[in-house]
Amino acid sequence: MSAGHRHRLHRPGDTLVHRLPPQCKLAAVTAFALTVVATPREWFAAFGAYALLLAGVALAARIPPGFVLRRMAVEIPFVLFAVAIPFIGTGERVAVAGLWLSVPGLWAAWNILAKATLGVAASILLAATTEPRLMLLGAQRLRLPPLLVQIAMFMLRYLDVVAGEMRRMRVARESRGFAARDLRHLPVVARSAGALFIRSYERGERVHLAMLSRGYTGSMPVVVDLAASARQWLVAAMLPGAALVALLGNWGMA
Amino acid sequence: MTASRRPGDGAVASLEVSRLAYAYPDGTQALFGVDLRVERGERVALLGPNGAGKTTLVLHLNGILTAGHGTVAVAGLPVAKDSLLEIRRRVGLVFQDPDDQLFMPTVREDVAFGPANLGIRGEELQQRVEDALEQVGMLEAIDRPPHHLSFGQRRRVAVATVLAMEPEILVLDEPSSNLDPASRRELAEILRSLDVTVLMVTHDLPYALELCERSLILSGGVIAADGPTRELLADAELLAAHRLELPYGFTVA
Numbered sequence: 062m063s064a065g066h067r068h069r070l071h072r073p074g075d076t077l078v079h080r081l082p083p084q085c086k087l088a089a090v091t092a093f094a095l096t097v098v099a100t101p102r103e104w105f106a107a108f109g110a111y112a113l114l115l116a117g118v119a120l121a122a123r124i125p126p127g128f129v130l131r132r133m134a135v136e137i138p139f140v141l142f143a144v145a146i147p148f149i150g151t152g153e154r155v156a157v158a159g160l161w162l163s164v165p166g167l168w169a170a171w172n173i174l175a176k177a178t179l180g181v182a183a184s185i186l187l188a189a190t191t192e193p194r195l196m197l198l199g200a201q202r203l204r205l206p207p208l209l210v211q212i213a214m215f216m217l218r219y220l221d222v223v224a225g226e227m228r229r230m231r232v233a234r235e236s237r238g239f240a241a242r243d244l245r246h247l248p249v250v251a252r253s254a255g256a257l258f259i260r261s262y263e264r265g266e267r268v269h270l271a272m273l274s275r276g277y278t279g280s281m282p283v284v285v286d287l288a289a290s291a292r293q294w295l296v297a298a299m300l301p302g303a304a305l306v307a308l309l310g311n312w313g314m315a
Numbered sequence: 316m317t318a319s320r321r322p323g324d325g326a327v328a329s330l331e332v333s334r335l336a337y338a339y340p341d342g343t344q345a346l347f348g349v350d351l352r353v354e355r356g357e358r359v360a361l362l363g364p365n366g367a368g369k370t371t372l373v374l375h376l377n378g379i380l381t382a383g384h385g386t387v388a389v390a391g392l393p394v395a396k397d398s399l400l401e402i403r404r405r406v407g408l409v410f411q412d413p414d415d416q417l418f419m420p421t422v423r424e425d426v427a428f429g430p431a432n433l434g435i436r437g438e439e440l441q442q443r444v445e446d447a448l449e450q451v452g453m454l455e456a457i458d459r460p461p462h463h464l465s466f467g468q469r470r471r472v473a474v475a476t477v478l479a480m481e482p483e484i485l486v487l488d489e490p491s492s493n494l495d496p497a498s499r500r501e502l503a504e505i506l507r508s509l510d511v512t513v514l515m516v517t518h519d520l521p522y523a524l525e526l527c528e529r530s531l532i533l534s535g536g537v538i539a540a541d542g543p544t545r546e547l548l549a550d551a552e553l554l555a556a557h558r559l560e561l562p563y564g565f566t567v568a
Contacts, residue, residue, distance in 0.1 A: 194421065218420055264414075268415050270374070271415050273403070274377055274403055276403050276404065276433055278400075284423075284440065
């Protein structure tokens with residue numbers, strides 16, 4: 062259950078995008094997202110340019126469109142919310158396919174959909190071309206709070222271990238004739254979840270002991286050398302740079 | 316019983332514990348005055364039933380628990396607040412569950428964790444990592460994530476993580492637990508090949524006999540017996556008195 066499940070976001074490869082140091086990619090995606098969010102919703106051409114830029118990155122990284130589209134499913138809750146707005150919005154109404162929709166509502170929905178879609182697509186491309194572990198090392202390089210990075214690192218390492226424990230507990234329950242079928246079984250499942258929490262907490266304590274035993278003093282030693290060259294930063298800057306050019310160009314026309 | 320080191324007897328013991336007593340914060344007394352001495356290069360088994368205080372004793376050896384009474388010294392250096400980092404370098408603790416011990420995303424980073432905390436970097440660090448993995452025959456797994464290894468392989472990597480710190484003494488908590496016979500034999504071969512003092516905590520008596528000349532029995536929070544493993548295991552009465560049993564069909568000639 063380990064590999065297939067956990068790395069489903071990552072698509073190994075050896076392209077220019079894959080090879081970029083993770084800190085460059087993280088910074089590039091963040092800057093790109095900020096540019097997208099800062100774009101006024103009426104500037105359709107700019108959004109089109111952003112989408113083309115992402116398509117270009119996907120092409121360079123040899124990520125097929127289907128791979129990205131399937132993983133866009135995380136966005137569905139936002140889509141549902143966005144679709145609801147024109148119906149519940151107030152203000153001026155306009156007839157669309159026989160429905161009377163709110164004009165400000167439509168604008169708001171478009172705004173959410175366009176920006177969220179671009180952001181999610183950029184994140185998926187980042188995740189597809191960067192190993193989870195390297196992403197954390199990149200975050201460490203960018204001086205994100207070390208405690209947060211460490212927590213994420215342990216999550217990455219112990220996800221399988223905790224999931225395995227959870228599976229064993231479920232097997233143990235079912236071996237004794239219990240199967241959760243309806244709401245009345247919730248207390249049993251809840252107690253299992255509590256037990257799992259305590260087991261994981263105790264494992265955390267043991268891991269901490271093991272870390273102390275090897276001289277841990279509160280910070281993770283940086284072992285992997287992830288230095289990025291100026292050229293690599295420049296390559297990574299192309300995405301947000303081009304996005305910014307599109308934004309400013311649109312401004313010039315507006 | 317091994318007495319504390321007399322001045323002038325020359326050699327410094329790898330490990331010297333004297334009159335060590337400890338009570339848990341809730342008041343449960345776990346150790347009632349433990350005395351033991353392990354000479355450099357020895358392989359010693361610490362035997363005892365569940366709940367005898369074995370793990371509690373082990374956690375004192377590198378200063379995770381601090382003695383309520385008595386002292387622990389590693390190669391002459393007493394365990395104290397200001398010597399903790401050096402003590403933890405000298406005592407390589409291998410925990411029972413390798414998933415507790417291997418917490419980094421790859422084997423390489425995990426083995427590097429200890430020496431990196433000692434301030435070693437660059438080429439020397441890589442060399443240490445590779446040497447340690449070589450010693451346990453796991454060099455080819457260097458870039459794999461620990462959770463993709465088999466249990467026996469993970470235990471071997473766990474040994475490598477402490478070997479990389481070049482310890483004075485290797486302390487193993489139940490090294491044979493959960494291993495299949497082949498992994499068990501492989502681990503024994505590795506432990507025999509290492510040029511390091513070993514203290515092995517176990518209730519796997521045949522494994523103790525296979526690897527250690529000398530054994531200690533920890534029972535009721537004190538060292539109840541200390542002698543050649545073969546003699547201790549041949550003494551059925553002694554074993555029975557401390558809830559230790561040889562496996563069915565196993566006899567010590």
